[in-house]
Amino acid sequence: MSDCLFCRIIGGEVPSARIHEDDLAVVIKDIHPKAPVHLLVIPRVHIESLEEIGSVDDHLVAHLLRLLPLLAQKQGLSDGFRTIINTGHGGGQEIFHLHVHLLGGGRLPGF
Numbered sequence: 001m002s003d004c005l006f007c008r009i010i011g012g013e014v015p016s017a018r019i020h021e022d023d024l025a026v027v028i029k030d031i032h033p034k035a036p037v038h039l040l041v042i043p044r045v046h047i048e049s050l051e052e053i054g055s056v057d058d059h060l061v062a063h064l065l066r067l068l069p070l071l072a073q074k075q076g077l078s079d080g081f082r083t084i085i086n087t088g089h090g091g092g093q094e095i096f097h098l099h100v101h102l103l104g105g106g107r108l109p110g111f
Helices: 005-010 055-074
Strands: 018-021 025-029 037-043 082-084 100-104
Touching: 005 025, 005 037, 018 055, 025 055, 037 055, 055 100
Parallel strands: none
Antiparallel strands: 018 025, 025 037, 037 100, 082 100
């Protein structure tokens, strides 16, 4: 989708600080971090939000979930980490391309 920021990042049109990439996902540093480590795990395929996930995407969801602890370990987050998926306007989603926030590296604010 040409108007999607994350699609443009994945396509190399917009620069980013890439941490990891594979056939299914790209991982970048958040440009407005909320923690010492704040990564965005973005599927390469454009899925607007978590609400749009279907059973055909099960392999992708499993891949993303398995990738998160590996990324946390590589970032030195031995004390733990937080994952967040904002969904919809009311859920705080700002970019309508599914992505998972990985945060850690210090005391994280509570809910």
